[in-house]
Amino acid sequence: MRCPYCSEHSDKVVDSRTATDGDAIRRRRQCRACGRRYTTYERLEPIALVVRKRTGVVQPFDRDKLARGIAQATAGRAVASDAVEEMADELAEWAARQGVEVTSDALGLAVLERLRPLDPVSYLRFASVYKQFDDLADFEAEVVELQKSSAPKSPERESS
Ligand SMILES: [Zn+2]
Numbered sequence: 001m002r003c004p005y006c007s008e009h010s011d012k013v014v015d016s017r018t019a020t021d022g023d024a025i026r027r028r029r030q031c032r033a034c035g036r037r038y039t040t041y042e043r044l045e046p047i048a049l050v051v052r053k054r055t056g057v058v059q060p061f062d063r064d065k066l067a068r069g070i071a072q073a074t075a076g077r078a079v080a081s082d083a084v085e086e087m088a089d090e091l092a093e094w095a096a097r098q099g100v101e102v103t104s105d106a107l108g109l110a111v112l113e114r115l116r117p118l119d120p121v122s123y124l125r126f127a128s129v130y131k132q133f134d135d136l137a138d139f140e141a142e143v144v145e146l147q148k149s150s151a152p153k154s155p156e157r158e159s160s
Pocket of ligand 1: 031
């Protein structure tokens with residue numbers, strides 16, 4: 001470690017302890033050249049989370065890219081940009097809990113689960129990209145599913 005006072009590269013550790021937040025080691029060092037003391041911190045490097053696509057390609061998880069994808073799906077809809085950012089944060093936390101790798105399928109589903117109650121149109125837009133609807137029939141099937149699951153469960157409406 002280079003001394004911040006005299007730039008010498010020779011020091012000795014005079015004290016070593018866990019920092020108050022518990023995830024760092026704080027070391028007091030003394031320069032062997034000028035005798036002055038300074039502090040260094042040692043921390044764990046965060047583990048990089050990756051997304052595995054269907055093709056097998058692995059990419060670093062990118063929270064901002066995810067937020068942009070959600071923002072695209074919600075464009076022009078009554079979904080606040082705050083809600084999109086909040087969702088991206090939630091998803092980033094969710095992804096971090098999955099371990100070091102998450103599949104693009106699982107990530108897409110996690111997005112859909114959150115978009116569905118928020119706005120059905122945004123949900124369908126995202127689903128059409130994520131599920132790669134091949135034709136109108138796929139899209140219609142999804143709409144029917146959406147209507148089924150979001151229909152109010154009152155007795156009068158179930159009579160049809
Ligand atoms: Zn020094």
